[in-house]
Every structure is written in structure tokens, then in C-alpha cells.
Amino acid sequence: MKQVLTIAGSDSSGGAGVQADLKTITAFDVYGASVITAVTAQNTLGVQGIETLSGGFVGQQVDSVVSDLDFSAVKTGMLANSEIIQTVAQKVKEYQLVNLVVDPVMVATSGDLLLAKEAINYLKEDLIPLAKVITPNLNEAKVLTGKDLSEDISLEELASELHKLGAQYVLVKGGHQKQKVARDLLYDGVKFNEFSTPRIKTADTHGTGCTLSSAIACNLALGYQIEEAVKRSKKYITKAIKSGCQVGAGNNPVDHFVSIEE
Ligand SMILES: Nc1ncnc2c1ncn2[C@@H]1O[C@H](COP(=O)(O)OP(=O)(O)O)[C@@H](O)[C@H]1O
Numbered sequence: 312m313k314q315v316l317t318i319a320g321s322d323s324s325g326g327a328g329v330q331a332d333l334k335t336i337t338a339f340d341v342y343g344a345s346v347i348t349a350v351t352a353q354n355t356l357g358v359q360g361i362e363t364l365s366g367g368f369v370g371q372q373v374d375s376v377v378s379d380l381d382f383s384a385v386k387t388g389m390l391a392n393s394e395i396i397q398t399v400a401q402k403v404k405e406y407q408l409v410n411l412v413v414d415p416v417m418v419a420t421s422g423d424l425l426l427a428k429e430a431i432n433y434l435k436e437d438l439i440p441l442a443k444v445i446t447p448n449l450n451e452a453k454v455l456t457g458k459d460l461s462e463d464i465s466l467e468e469l470a471s472e473l474h475k476l477g478a479q480y481v482l483v484k485g486g487h488q489k490q491k492v493a494r495d496l497l498y499d500g501v502k503f504n505e506f507s508t509p510r511i512k513t514a515d516t517h518g519t520g521c522t523l524s525s526a527i528a529c530n531l532a533l534g535y536q537i538e539e540a541v542k543r544s545k546k547y548i549t550k551a552i553k554s555g556c557q558v559g560a561g562n563n564p565v566d567h568f569v570s571i572e573e
């Protein structure tokens with residue numbers, strides 16, 4: 312059985328973070344292990360509190376699992392601060408972890424901050440250059456490229472600028488664009504590859520980014536090339552959003568256990 316590691320924060324409501332990652336990994340019939348960076352008190356309405364673990368303890372968790380299990384891909388989500396980013400980058404290099412998918416989580420859909428502002432440069436300089444693929448949403452892409460959030464800028468331009476940070480591939484997600492299609496753009500430094508689906512009319516998109524990045528990690532672990540890995544993952548997230556999980560009073564999560572087949 313292929314094994315995937317998620318390094319991310321806990322979402323007590325179970326829709327995003329480590330919980331979404333492990334559900335997704337299970338849906339792909341891959342074995343999932345988790346290193347927790349922070350624990351959030353969170354529900355479908357927002358984030359009510361955050362307790363962050365020390366960089367040292369995050370590193371100890373990585374040591375424990377990597378010395379025993381055998382990961383074909385690793386995904387990072389909420390890393391909370393620069394100390395944790397530096398630890399994770401150092402461990403990725405020390406253990407030569409492959410197929411690193413970096414989801415540069417900064418803000419929850421509810422607007423709550425999940426990454427200290429001072430940590431953004433560490434993400435850019437220490438972790439992103441080690442990534443096989445980074446998966447920023449529109450706002451994260453703008454922050455990473457120093458753009459104003461109100462600036463009207465194409466996914467192509469953002470992807471080109473982001474690629475200079477050193478990741479092998481950049482996938483800019485257009486999920487938050489106000490268009491009729493949910494368009495994501497993959498860039499390898501030479502060509503653009505577009506993944507578009509009709510936009511589903513729903514506010515129930517809690518955890519979509521975590522779910523998509525975990526699905527990509529699984530598909531890379533299963534041996535798919537990046538284009539096919541993104542295609543399969545996009546198909547999965549679209550079905551998961553369509554199906555949805557009506558569990559809370561706010562932005563509900565997706566249904567992780569939809570079939571991954573056609
Ligand atoms: N309403 C929607 N309809 C269809 N696909 C969506 C919708 N919202 C998001 N997506 C897709 O979900 C995936 C995650 O994107 P996004 O929600 O932008 O990430 P994040 O959770 O990091 O903000 C992307 O493939 C995006 O296109």
C-alpha cells in the first residue's frame with residue numbers, strides 16, 4: 312500500500328486540515344500518516360482558537376514517522392509560523408522526501424489567519440523551492456508575488472511569477488474567481504495546462520484546498536505524472552463539492568467519500 316504523509320493543522324470540525332487530508336488519502340486507498348503543526352478550535356462558521364506546537368515537536372513527529380514508514384509523497388498544509396516552516400524544510404532535505412506538495416495555507420475561507428505574516432518569506436525561501444508542486448489559491452498567489460489583493464491579474468501572470476520561486480510546478484487555483492468556471496492553471500515554466508469545470512453554486516467549500524492538494528499527493532504517490540495527477544484530483548474535488556456534507560450551520564465541508572472513479 313502506498314503511503315502519504317500530511318504535515319498540517321487539525322480542524323476540529325473535520326472538514327479541512329489534517330482531518331480532510333486523511334479522509335482524502337483514505338478515499339484514494341492510500342495509507343495516511345499525519346504530523347500535526349497546530350490545533351484549531353474550528354467549526355463551519357469560523358476559527359475560534361489556535362494552539363501551535365513547537366517547531367521541535369513538529370520535527371520529532373517527522374522523525375518518528377519517517378524512521379518507520381515509507382512515504383511516496385508528502386503534503387503540507389497549515390504551517391502556522393516561520394519556526395515550523397524552517398523545521399519542515401530542514402526535515403524534507405534531511406530525509407530527501409519526494410513528491411512534496413505545498414499548499415501555502417494562509418487564511419481560512421472564514422477570513423481567519425492561519426499563517427503568521429512574518430512567515431511568508433520563509434515559505435518562499437525555504438520550503439517552496441523544495442516542492443514538486445505548490446497549490447496556492449488566487450489570494451495566496453497574490454500574497455506570494457507581492458501583489459495587492461484587489462489587483463486584477465491573470466492566473467497566467469501569477470503562475471509565471473510564482474514559478475520563479477523554484478517549485479517544479481505551480482498550480483494556481485481559480486476557485487475564488489467570480490466566473491462561471493472554476494479554472495485552475497498548471498505551469499511547468501514552459502507551458503500552461505488548464506483544468507476547468509463549471510462552477511458549482513454553493514458556499515459549502517470548507518476544506519476544498521486541503522482536499523485537492525491531498526488528492527494530488529495521493530495521485531503522485533500512485534505513480535501518475537503531474538498533469539494526470541491534477542486531472543484526477545480536479546475530477547475528485549468537483550464530485551466532492553457537488554455531493555457536499557450538510558453537517559453545520561456555516562460553510563459546510565465537501566463529501567470526501569465520493570467515488571474516485573468516473
Ligand atoms: N464553487 C466551486 N465549483 C467548482 N469547483 C470549485 C468551486 N470552488 C472551488 N473549486 C475548486 O476547488 C479546488 C480548490 O480551490 P479553492 O477553493 O480555490 O482552494 P482553497 O480552499 O485553497 O481556497 C480548485 O480545483 C477549485 O477550482
Ligand SMILES: Cc1ncc(COP(=O)(O)OP(=O)(O)O)c(N)n1
Nearest residue numbers: 320327328419420517518519520521
Ligand atoms: C487546520 C486548517 N487547515 C487549513 C484550513 C484551510 O483549508 P482550505 O482547504 O485551504 O480552505 P477553507 O477550509 O478555508 O475553505 C483550515 N480551515 N483549517
